[in-house]
Amino acid sequence: xxxxxxxxxxxxxxxxxxxxxxxxxxxxxxxxxxxxxxxxxxxxxxxxxxxxxxxxxxxxxxxxxxxxxxxxxxxxxxxxxxxxxxxxxxxxxxxxxxxxxxxxxxxxxxxxxxxxxxxxxxxxxxxxxxxxxxxxxxxxxxxxxxxxxxxxxxxxxxxxxxxxxxxxxxxxxxxxxxxxxxxxxxxxxxxxxxxxxxxxxxxxxxxxxxxxxxxxxxxxxxxxxxxxxxxxxxxxxxxxxxxxxxxxxxxxxxxxxxxxxxxxxxxxxxxxxxxxxxxxxxxxxxxxxxxxxxxxxxxxxxxxxxxxxxxxxxxxxxxxxxxxxxxxxxxxxxxxxxxxxxxxxxxxxxxxxxxxxxxxxxxxxxxxxxxxxxxxxxxxxxxxxxxxxxxxxxxxxxxxxxxxxxxxxxxxxxxxxxxxxxxxxxxxxxxxxxxxxxxxxxxxxxxxxxxxxxxxxxxxxxxxxxxxxxxxxxxxxxxxxxxxxxxxxxxxxxxxxxxxxxxxxxxxxxxxxxxxxxxxxxxxxxxxxxxxxxxxxxxxxxxxxxxxxxxxxxxxxxxxxxxxxxxxxxxxxxxxxxxxx
Ligand code: DGT
Ligand code: CA
Ligand code: CA
Numbered sequence: 001x002x003x004x005x006x007x008x009x010x011x012x013x014x015x016x017x018x019x020x021x022x023x024x025x026x027x028x029x030x031x032x033x034x035x036x037x038x039x040x041x042x043x044x045x046x047x048x049x050x051x052x053x054x055x056x057x058x059x060x061x062x063x064x065x066x067x068x069x070x071x072x073x074x075x076x077x078x079x080x081x082x083x084x085x086x087x088x089x090x091x092x093x094x095x096x097x098x099x100x101x102x103x104x105x106x107x108x109x110x111x112x113x114x115x116x117x118x119x120x121x122x123x124x125x126x127x128x129x130x131x132x133x134x135x136x137x138x139x140x141x142x143x144x145x146x147x148x149x150x151x152x153x154x155x156x157x158x159x160x161x162x163x164x165x166x167x168x169x170x171x172x173x174x175x176x177x178x179x180x181x182x183x184x185x186x187x188x189x190x191x192x193x194x195x196x197x198x199x200x201x202x203x204x205x206x207x208x209x210x211x212x213x214x215x216x217x218x219x220x221x222x223x224x225x226x227x228x229x230x231x232x233x234x235x236x237x238x239x240x241x242x243x244x245x246x247x248x249x250x251x252x253x254x255x256x257x258x259x260x261x262x263x264x265x266x267x268x269x270x271x272x273x274x275x276x277x278x279x280x281x282x283x284x285x286x287x288x289x290x291x292x293x294x295x296x297x298x299x300x301x302x303x304x305x306x307x308x309x310x311x312x313x314x315x316x317x318x319x320x321x322x323x324x325x326x327x328x329x330x331x332x333x334x335x336x337x338x339x340x341x342x343x344x345x346x347x348x349x350x351x352x353x354x355x356x357x358x359x360x361x362x363x364x365x366x367x368x369x370x371x372x373x374x375x376x377x378x379x380x381x382x383x384x385x386x387x388x389x390x391x392x393x394x395x396x397x398x399x400x401x402x403x404x405x406x407x408x409x410x411x412x413x414x415x416x417x418x419x420x421x422x423x424x425x426x427x428x429x430x431x432x433x434x435x436x437x438x439x440x441x442x443x444x445x446x447x448x449x450x451x452x453x454x455x456x457x458x459x460x461x462x463x464x465x466x467x468x469x470x471x472x473x474x475x476x477x478x479x480x481x482x483x484x485x486x487x488x489x490x491x492x493x494x495x496x497x498x499x500x501x502x503x504x505x506x507x508x509x510x511x512x513x514x515x516x517x518x519x520x521x522x523x524x525x526x527x528x529x530x531x532x533x534x535x536x537x538x539x540x541x542x543x544x545x546x547x548x549x550x551x552x553x554x555x556x557x558x559x560x561x562x563x564x565x566x567x568x569x570x571x572x573x574x575x576x577x578x579x580x581x
Contacts, residue, residue: 005048005074005075005078006048006173007041007042007044007047007048008042008169010038010041010048010071010074010075011038011039011041011042012038013074013080013083014034014035014037014038014041014067014070014071015034015035015038016083016095017034017082017083017086018031018032018033018034018035018038019095019098019105020086020087020089020090020094020095021034021086022105023090023094023095023098023105023108023109023112024086024089024090024109025105025106025109032356033062033064033067034067035356036062036356037060037062037063037067037071039062039356039357039537039538039539040060040061040062040063041060041071042539043365043368043538043539044060048071048075049075052071052072052075052076057071057072070082070083091112091118093118093119093120094108094112094118096119096120097111097119097120097123099153099481100120100123100146100149100150100153101145101146101149101481101482102142102145102146102149103123103146103149106137107137107138110135110136110137110138111123111126111132111135114135115131115132115135120150120153123146123150124147124150127143127144127146127147127150128147130143132146148449149481149482152481152482152483153480153481153482155483160200161198161199161200162198162199162200162241162243163197163198163479163480163509163510164192164195164196164197164198164199164509164546164549165509165510165546166241167192167199167202167243170202170223170239170240170241170243170245171188171192171202173221173223174202174204174218174221174223174239174245175188177217177218177221177222177223178206178208178214178217178218178221181206181208181209181210181213181214181217182208182209182210183207183208183209183210184206184207184208184214185206185207185208185252185255186204186205186206187204187205187259188202188203188204188205189203189204189205189259189262189263189264190202190203190262190263190264191264191265193263193316194263194264194265194316194317194319194320194553195316195317195546195549195552195553196516196553197479197509197512197515197516197550198479200244201243201244201245201246202239202243202244202245202246203246203248203262204218204245204246204247204248205248205250205255205258205259205262206218206247206248206249206250207249207250207251207252207255208249211232211233211249212232214247214249215230215231215232215233215234215235215247215249218235218237218245218247219235219237223239223240224237224238224239224245225237225238225239225240225242226238228244233248233249234246234247234248234249235247248262252300253298253300254285254286254287254298254299254300255299255300255301255302256298256299256300256301256302256303256304256305257283257284257285257286257287257288257298257299257305258285258286259302260272260299260302260305260306261284261285262285263302263316263319264319265319265320265321267320267321268319268320268321268324268325270321271321271324271325272305272309272325275309275311275325276288276309277291279309280292281297281308283305287299288308306328310329311325311328311329312328312331312333314328314333315336315552317336317549317552317553318333318336318552318553318555320553322520334555334556334557335557335558336551336552336555336556336557337548337551337552337556337557337558337560337561337564338548338558339544339545339548340370341558341561341563341564342371342531342544342548342561342563342564343371343372343373343563343564343565343566343567344366344371344372344373344374344375344414344563344567345366345369345371345373345374345375345531345532345533345535345541345544345563346374346375346377346416346439346441346470346504346530346531346532346562346563347375347377347418347441347470347472347504347506347530347532347533347534347535348362348366348374348375348376348377348532348533348534348535348541349376349377349378349379349418349534349535349536350362350376350378352376352378352387352389352393352397353378353379353383353386353387353388353389354378354379354386354387354536355378355535355536355537356536356537357537357538359376359397359400359401359404359413360404361538362374362376362535362538362541363404363408363410363411363413364538365535365538365539365541366411366541367410367411369541369542369544371411371541372410372411372412372567373411373412373413373414373567374411374412374413374414375413375414375415375416375438375439375441375532376397376401376413376414376415376416377416377417377418377439377441377532378397378417378418379417379418379420380394380417380418380419380420380428380429381428381429382420382422382428382446383420383445383446386445388420389417391429391430391433394417394429394433395433397415398415398436398437401413401414401415412567414438414439414571415436415437415438415439416437416438416439416440416441417429417437417440417441418441418443418472419440419441419442419443419468420442420443420444420445420446421442421443421444421458421459421461421462421468422446422447423446423447423450423454423458424458424461425457425458425459425460425461425462426461427440427442427462427465427467427468431467434467435467437467438571438574439469439470439574440467440468440469440470441468441469441470441471441472441504441532442462442465442468442470442471442472443471443472443473444458444459444472444476444485445476448476448485450485452485452486452487452488453488455485455486455487456487456488456491456492459471459474459487459492459495460491460492460495463492463495463496463499463501464495464499464581466577466578466581467577467578468501469501469502469574469577470501470502470503470504470530470532471496471501471502471503471504472504472506472532472534473504473506473508473511473513473514473534474487474489474492474503474504474513474514474518475513475514475515475518476513477511477513477515478510478511479510479511479512480510481510484513489518489521489522490521490525493521493522493525493527494525496522496525496527496528497522497525497526497527497528498580499577499580499581500528500573500576500577500580501577502527502528502529502530502562503519503522503527503528503529503530504529504530504531504532505519505529505530505531505532505547505550505551505554506532506534506547507531507532507533507534507543507544507545507546507547507548507550508533508534508540508543508546509543509546511534512546512547512550514529514550514554515550516550516553516554517554519550519551519553519554519556520553520554520555522554523554523555523556523560527560528560528561528562529551529556529560529561529562530561530562530563531544531547531548531551531561531563532547533547
């Protein structure tokens with residue numbers, strides 16, 4: 001059985017073609033055509049297969065004849081000759097190499113052609129032997145930076161947890177694959193349901209009329225690479241990408257206890273069991289059982305489990321052991337922020353710097369997402385690699401934003417910038433221009449290897465700046481690539497709280513920064529938060545949901561998250577910063 005190519009897979013293939021063409025040195029125009037097509041397919045909301053059948057595929061924005069025909073071939077045959085051909089030319093491992101900092105397509109091509117380097121291991125070898133430094137366009141400094149990037153990546157990926165976003169499509173595919181079983185009910189439990197930023201494995205809970213048929217079907221799904229264990233009511237498999245998937249088939253009358261148990265966390269379960277014992281019952285995945293006597297209580301729904309213990313149902317994101325049960329008993333669990341509470345996106349890029357789309361496209365995307373404002377925050381001049389804006393271009397962009405706001409009133413566009421916090425803590429945007437901007441995000445992208453003390457000082461200086469409103473992705477971590485900077489976070493957060501400087505929860509699923517535990521600490525200190533998608537294309541605005549999960553896991557209510565405020569109130573708050581210093 002050949003695997004059905006869903007929209008996401010087609011988009012991935014087109015994107016890979018774009019990357020390969022870029023490495024081959026093809027024109028920006030051609031490369032971007034593939035990326036744009038991938039982007040538009042992601043935002044489609046319709047199954048490609050039906051669009052191929054009725055020919056409407058060619059009406060999708062940005063999909064011309066050549067790419068439309070390739071998509072048709074992919075969807076109808078499950079293969080694409082062109083893709084296979086250039087995959088022969090460009091080794092797939094080179095695409096991985098693009099993820100190393102300082103390795104853009106030109107450099108990847110250079111090491112491949114000049115040194116025959118095809119993998120990250122070979123790149124490391126070339127850097128260590130000094131060969132890399134000798135290559136034109138590299139030199140000792142860049143070679144050392146690349147080596148440091150490789151080492152950082154190894155360290156960060158040695159913990160073999162997978163970012164939530166990467167397992168999301170797999171979970172969806174399993175759910176879809178089992179959806180036609182008679183009497184099916186399916187839920188993904190574990191860290192996935194608790195929306196942790198990374199997961200170790202996926203835990204599927206299923207009830208169905210025929211349990212053995214469910215196990216059979218699960219084990220023979222096309223995305224299953226290997227069956228590790230198969231019983232009559234459970235199974236463990238390796239899914240594509242070596243991610244483990246565990247399946248449990250549950251009797252409907254015991255669904256509640258099982259879902260509760262397999263959602264975890266372990267700490268939360270231990271605490272619940274202790275509470276049950278105090279009431280004279282032992283709690284297991286199957287039921288409550290009286291410690292004395294033979295009474296057994298089944299729970300068909302998770303609410304029943306909590307109710308039996310005298311608790312309200314607890315959101316999965318709050319089940320990390322931290323005082324959740326204590327607060328639930330007191331009735332003081334927080335009313336945490338919800339995706340629907342967001343009114344705007346505070347961090348958005350466009351092709352004015354390194355984004356892929358126009359301001360208008362981002363406006364449309366925000367409208368689709370139900371937002372009423374966005375802040376356009378392209379990079380500032382120092383970040384030249386990302387096409388950062390100098391004063392003149394920033395002014396030109398502001399003019400364009402004025403025009404867009406005049407021409408439509410659905411989504412108010414704020415003028416912003418993601419400004420560099422330079423190594424000494426100064427901001428790289430001219431003072432006189434700052435006054436014309438609605439919002440300034442301060443960010444560290446350069447000199448990230450300073451000591452903890454230096455980073456702390458640098459942040460404190462930025463936080464004390466009268467016009468720096470938000471601190472972007474404070475740790476700078478990139479999952480699987482680098483661990484991020486250390487600072488004395490208590491001190492930094494205290495100063496942010498004192499000055500009303502907002503801390504970002506960057507919602508890019510490889511960042512999620514602040515991470516949940518630091519956001520929780522910042523909450524203790526009294527800080528405010530913004531959730532920014534850091535979108536570089538329209539579909540990235542969906543990332544906001546991941547940011548909300550982090551906020552929920554940090555127990556943030558909507559009063560703490562400025563995206564939920566009335567816009568007028570927020571703008572006043574930003575303008576008023578000098579008075580809080
Ligand atoms: P992960 O997979 O490492 O991201 O984290 P979880 O939380 O998904 O953990 P996992 O897959 O080992 O187990 C799923 C849930 O099953 C877990 O959250 C709680 C429950 N569980 C598993 N093992 C134990 C255990 O030894 N004791 C208790 N109380 N619960 C357990
Ligand atoms: Ca798990
Ligand atoms: Ca598991």
